[in-house]
Amino acid sequence: MFNPRLGCSSISFRHLDLPDALQTMAGLGFEEIDLGALPGVCDHVPYELGDGDVHAVAGQIAASGLKVRSVNGDIGDLNATLDAVAQRDRDRHLEMLLALAVETGAKALVLPCGALSREPVQGLDADLDAVASALTSAQxxxxxxxxxxxxEALHYFRLCSDLDRAGLLIDRLAGSGVGTVMDFSHIVASGADPLDFVERFHATITHVHLRDAVPGNINLSIGNGDADFAAGLSALKSKGYTGHFSLELETRDVADGERATAAAQAATHISTLI
Structure with missing residues (x-):
């Protein structure tokens, strides 16, 4: 029903438990998902992951018939200075998220571009070095x-909160194999233009998140903000992008009971543009 390259993030239905979110997305006609594993944003995956949790989540996804494109996770502030115990805990969490990605058949694990704060801990260059080092090690x-x-190299609320900081991180990751997730909403919320993001970083883009925004607000349904999806998707196509897209509709302008209808409408619209 929708373009086969278009999936839906489980974050879009974070108000439901995972089985109900999966049933809703499958019922709408999606064939693949991004699995939200972000503490404080989406609780579909326990933050304290153990082997039993990995098997349980993977089993629920297998029962749904949906494919997983990526696991969108968080292993803590990558620009934080850690002692040996904290580093061990971070490494263990990374191992569990990677195990979840393997068991669900996901193509990739997605990690953030730094702490959930725009303010550097040690200074911008040192923090960017730390984030790049942590991501390279995880890769x-x-x-x-x-x-x-x-x-997700540009995230409006994190260390790399604008186009220039995203560029500094992406430059540091050159040759590492770490791919770039482009998110329309975070780019627009930061005051930047998705066309500029595509022009600068197209060679590194491996996945695209779709949600609408205006400067300062990432939480709008597609069509209710300033993002020009037609122009942005056309620019990606012109640069040879052949990857997938995911609706990440963690919006604040739609009631929970209307989310399924809004997701279907957005998917229908975006499918005509891909």
Whole structure:
């Protein structure tokens, strides 16, 4: 029913438990999902992951018949200075998220571009170095497990909150194998233009999140903000982008009971543009 390259993030239905969210997305006609594993944003995956949790989540997804494109996770502030115990805990969490990606058949694990704060801890250059080092290390472990590692290199609320900081991080990741997730809403909320993002970073883009925004607000339904999806998707196509897209409709302008209808409408519209 929808373009087969268009999936839906489980974050879009974070108000439901995972089985109900999966049933809703499958019932709408989606064939693949991004699995939200972000503490405080989406609780479909327990933050304290154990082997039993990995098997349980993977089993629920297998029962739904949906494919997983990526696991959208968080292993803590990548620009934080850690002691040995905290580093061990972060490494363990990474291992569990990668195990979840493997068991669900996901193509990639997505990690953030730094802490949920725009203010550097040690200074911008030092923080960007720390984030790039942590992502590169995670990529090596992911590669050993047959999973790709991607980062949402521009996130309006995190360290890399604008186009220039995203560029500084992407430059540091050159040659590492870490892919870039492009999110229309975070780009627009930061005051930047998605066309500029595509022009600068198209060679690194491995996945695209779709949600609408206006400067300062990322939480709008598609069509209710300033994002020019037709122009942005056309620019991606012109640059040879052949990856997938995911509706990440963590919106504040739609009631929970209307989310399924809004997701279907957005998917129908976006499918005509891909």
């Amino acid at each position: 090596r472990r992911a590669d050993a497990m047959g999973v790709e590692l991607w980062t």
